[in-house]
Amino acid sequence: MREAVAALCARYGEDYWRRLDAERGYPTEFVREMNEAGFLSALIPEEYGGAGLGVIDACVIMEEISRRGAHAGACHAQMYVMGAVLRHGSEAQKRAYLPKIASGELRLQSFGVTEPTTGTDTTKLRTTARRDGDVYRVNGQKVWISRVQHSDLMVLLARTTPLEQVEKKTKGLSAFIVDLREAVGNGLTVRPIDAMINHHACELFFDDLAIPAGNLLGKEGDGFRVVLDGMNAERILIASECIGDARYFIDKASAYAKDRVVFERPIGTNQGIQFPIAKCYAETEAAALMVERAATLFDAGEKCGAEANMAKMLAADASWNAADMCMQTHGGFAFSREYDIERKFRETRLYRIAPISTNLVLSYIAEHVLGLPRSF
Numbered sequence: 001m002r003e004a005v006a007a008l009c010a011r012y013g014e015d016y017w018r019r020l021d022a023e024r025g026y027p028t029e030f031v032r033e034m035n036e037a038g039f040l041s042a043l044i045p046e047e048y049g050g051a052g053l054g055v056i057d058a059c060v061i062m063e064e065i066s067r068r069g070a071h072a073g074a075c076h077a078q079m080y081v082m083g084a085v086l087r088h089g090s091e092a093q094k095r096a097y098l099p100k101i102a103s104g105e106l107r108l109q110s111f112g113v114t115e116p117t118t119g120t121d122t123t124k125l126r127t128t129a130r131r132d133g134d135v136y137r138v139n140g141q142k143v144w145i146s147r148v149q150h151s152d153l154m155v156l157l158a159r160t161t162p163l164e165q166v167e168k169k170t171k172g173l174s175a176f177i178v179d180l181r182e183a184v185g186n187g188l189t190v191r192p193i194d195a196m197i198n199h200h201a202c203e204l205f206f207d208d209l210a211i212p213a214g215n216l217l218g219k220e221g222d223g224f225r226v227v228l229d230g231m232n233a234e235r236i237l238i239a240s241e242c243i244g245d246a247r248y249f250i251d252k253a254s255a256y257a258k259d260r261v262v263f264e265r266p267i268g269t270n271q272g273i274q275f276p277i278a279k280c281y282a283e284t285e286a287a288a289l290m291v292e293r294a295a296t297l298f299d300a301g302e303k304c305g306a307e308a309n310m311a312k313m314l315a316a317d318a319s320w321n322a323a324d325m326c327m328q329t330h331g332g333f334a335f336s337r338e339y340d341i342e343r344k345f346r347e348t349r350l351y352r353i354a355p356i357s358t359n360l361v362l363s364y365i366a367e368h369v370l371g372l373p374r375s376f
Helices: 002-010 014-023 028-036 055-067 077-088 091-103 223-259 271-299 305-335 341-352 358-369
Strands: 108-112 128-132 135-146 153-159 173-179 188-192 201-212
Touching: 002 055, 014 341, 055 077, 055 223, 055 271, 077 091, 077 108, 077 153, 077 173, 077 223, 108 135, 108 223, 128 153, 135 153, 135 173, 153 223, 173 201, 173 223, 223 271, 223 305, 223 341, 271 305, 305 341, 305 358
Parallel strands: 108 153
Antiparallel strands: 128 135, 135 201, 153 173, 188 201
16 A cells, blocks of 8 residues: 555655645645545445545555655545544435545545634634524634635534533534535635645635535534544544654655765764654654554544544654754755755644644643643
């Protein structure tokens, strides 16, 4: 599988990604070919036209994309959003959507959770969905929602019961499958965000958007549990991308350290160059084991919240350390766009913040794993 993904990526060299980064373009051709090769439908069961593989297999795909210098963020959502649909979708929903997603006829690339005023305090989100006969009417705002303009479907989280009326704050939230082709311009306004990385993020404004009641994903009021499966899959898969990024930087730095000659010898003979590369390699291999552990638990249907969070944090730290090391190894040349390091440097920095920040992971571990007093 690694060889097959690498071969596909080789047809889209780093000049392809450099050009798209400069143009703020979307890799339509790359995503289409990834889907046609069956990689983006890896998690869809065979009965619905997919490959029937697990998250651990999907991790291999995402890791290899990143390691080859590509930007996996352009297609990873189709993997992790799928987790919510597969585990909580009705049979009718699966029959309606999954075969078309597997064939490439439909794109499921967007996950509508984050809001301007609540961020990762998901239970306090303010977007509401009110039942009105055969539809739910949605009002509110989302922010940093990626790939909306390049997706046909989105999984949306909204509050169907006011927070003050539920016994537990995680209750009263509901998840919906939104057909973006019908929604945009009919109650949904999309506004792109100009950001430092080419992630195609947008703000969303909902003004009485009507969603058919049949698009409710799972049970009404139980949406937090629905998106939690998607979030755990997201953290594991993004962790695998970070492992790919880290290995990309280590490969780049190692090759340059062997070839770059200063004072009549390769700079790689200097321990000041060797040791940072070696340390990043050790950190990356350790983080990769946690990613594998989290993916194994997820595929077994076991609780994996702690492992998914730790995998994401450790892998994001490893990729960022490797990025900084690679910049330092290359010196001034690292800032030249033709070396592609500064592009990947910007891309991998995101993952210490999103989809969950390092501090929130540490808070989760402290409270839910170590039993320490709740800090907020």
